[in-house]
Amino acid sequence: MKEYYQLNNGVTIPAIGFGTFKAADGEEAYQATLAALKAGYRHIDTAAVYGNEESVGRAIKDSGLPREDIFVTTKLWNDAHSYEGAKAALAASLERLQLDYVDLYLIHWPNPKAIRDRWQEGNAQAWRYMEEALEIGLVRSIGVSNFLVHHLEALSQTAKISPAVNQIRLAPGCYQEEVVDYCRQHQIVIEAWGPLGQGDIFQNETMKALAAKYGKTVAQVALAWSLYEGFLPLPKSVHEERIIANLDFADIKLSEEDAETIKHLAGAAPVPDPDTKDF
Ligand code: NAD
Numbered sequence: 001m002k003e004y005y006q007l008n009n010g011v012t013i014p015a016i017g018f019g020t021f022k023a024a025d026g027e028e029a030y031q032a033t034l035a036a037l038k039a040g041y042r043h044i045d046t047a048a049v050y051g052n053e054e055s056v057g058r059a060i061k062d063s064g065l066p067r068e069d070i071f072v073t074t075k076l077w078n079d080a081h082s083y084e085g086a087k088a089a090l091a092a093s094l095e096r097l098q099l100d101y102v103d104l105y106l107i108h109w110p111n112p113k114a115i116r117d118r119w120q121e122g123n124a125q126a127w128r129y130m131e132e133a134l135e136i137g138l139v140r141s142i143g144v145s146n147f148l149v150h151h152l153e154a155l156s157q158t159a160k161i162s163p164a165v166n167q168i169r170l171a172p173g174c175y176q177e178e179v180v181d182y183c184r185q186h187q188i189v190i191e192a193w194g195p196l197g198q199g200d201i202f203q204n205e206t207m208k209a210l211a212a213k214y215g216k217t218v219a220q221v222a223l224a225w226s227l228y229e230g231f232l233p234l235p236k237s238v239h240e241e242r243i244i245a246n247l248d249f250a251d252i253k254l255s256e257e258d259a260e261t262i263k264h265l266a267g268a269a270p271v272p273d274p275d276t277k278d279f
Contacts, residue, residue, distance in 0.1 A: 001227055001250040007164040008187040011103070011141050014071055015227060016247070017043035019193070019236030025052040032238040033059035037070070039244045045167075045191075045234045047075035047108055048093050057097035072097065073104040075145060076130075078112030078279060081122030086129035090138060105130055105139040106167055110151035111274045123151070124158040131161050143167070145193070146274045149182045167191035170231055172201050172222050173268030184230070195226050195233035197268060206265055210258055220249035225262045228254050 004012045018036040023029035029052035033044060037059065046056045053074060060070055074097065080089035090105060107126055111119040123144075130142040143165030144155070156162065166183050168176055170192035183190045201207045202218050211218045219235065223246060226233035235246045254262075 001224075005189050005232060007141050007189055008162060009141055009164055011164070013104070013141075013165075013189065013232065014041070014043035015232055016041065016223065017045045017071070017073065017191070017232065017234040018243070019234040020044065020046045020052055020056055021050055021193075021236055023050070023052055023055075023236065023238050025055050027055075028238050029055035030059045031240075032243065034063060035240040035243045037063040037065060039240075040247055041243075042069060043071040043073070045073045046097075047077065047106075048080075048089060048096075049075070049077040049108065053093055053096035054098075057099060061098060067099070071103040072099065073106060074102050075106040075108035076126060078109050078114065081107070081112055081115055081119070081126045083125045083129045086126040086133075090129075090133055094138065101138050101140060103140045104143060104165060105133065105141075106143045106145045106165065107147075108145050109274060109277075109279075110144065110147045111277075113277070113279055116275075119151075120154045120157075123155050127155060127159055131159070134161065141165070143188070145191075146272075148176075148179050148274065151274070152179075152182060152186070152188075162186065163188055165189045165191055165232075167193055167234070169194050169271050170226065170229075170233075171195055171197040171268060172204070172207060172225060172262045173197070173265030174271060175263050176271060190231050192226050192231040192233045195231075195235050196222055200267070200269055201265075204265065204267060206261060210262070213258075214252050214254075216249060216252055217245060219246050220252060221254075222262070224249045224252035224254055225259055228259050229263075
């Protein structure tokens with residue numbers, strides 16, 4: 001099982017990351033992040049809009065691990081799609097995280113509602129600052145999230161540096177074929193958000209049967225599948241025993257047939273459409 005991926009700029013990234021969406025700022029996000037680092041995760045995914053950067057940053061500091069051993073991602077939210085907006089947003093994230101740099105900075109959403117008539121320009125301008133931030137060492141790599149092919153194509157019109165990562169919803173039964181193919185062709189590492197179906201997969205009978213077959217948990221099978229596909233999953237939990245158990249899937253050798261079954265699992269939630277979503 002792969003432990004790292006290499007980004008298109010040579011930076012290595014741990015092949016599994018710890019998700020923190022909906023981990024409440026304060027004790028919950030702090031304890032969960034601390035537990036993840038203790039359990040062996042070396043890659044933490046947060047975002048300005050999660051409102052928990054301060055707690056995540058405190059856990060990183062209190063873990064006692066050397067900064068360079070931890071890969072930290074945060075994201076630019078929908079109120080910052082401009083050059084100055086991106087500059088201020090990154091500075092504020094670094095301040096909250098109490099870090100001098102992040103390893104990966106992502107444009108969280110390609111088409112914010114407020115700039116729906118000019119999202120291409122918004123992304124281009126934010127990206128221009130992100131390229132500068134890379135040059136001056138505030139970030140080690142830059143990427144995007146929830147971008148579909150037309151958003152990636154639009155960005156490529158002005159970008160000097162291509163995105164290293166696209167973080168999209170990918171889970172059993174939720175497979176965004178077109179954008180996955182595009183990213184594979186363009187050396188963009190594909191991160192899987194919601195790799196446990198945001199909780200949906202645990203009651204699924206097919207997933208339960210596969211878990212029984214492999215003698216593992218549903219979460220472990222889903223994560224093994226994500227790696228099998230070459231994705232980089234970001235599972236989230238705030239419970240220490242699950243945080244630990246979710247990492248224990250390296251011994252699963254999925255058959256091609258079972259991987260196909262998981263890919264086409266019925267009943268997965270639809271992918272939110274970034275061009276029409278109400279934020
Ligand atoms: P997920 O698929 O990781 O599911 C998380 C839920 O699964 C948890 O709330 C928990 O209830 C449950 N769970 C976890 N482990 C379990 C276990 N072993 N047994 C039973 N239940 C278990 O969903 P997510 O948190 O939405 O996504 C993962 C991460 O991806 C986020 O935390 C965040 O970092 C990132 N994310 C990014 C975006 C984006 O737009 N870029 C959107 C959503 C999430």
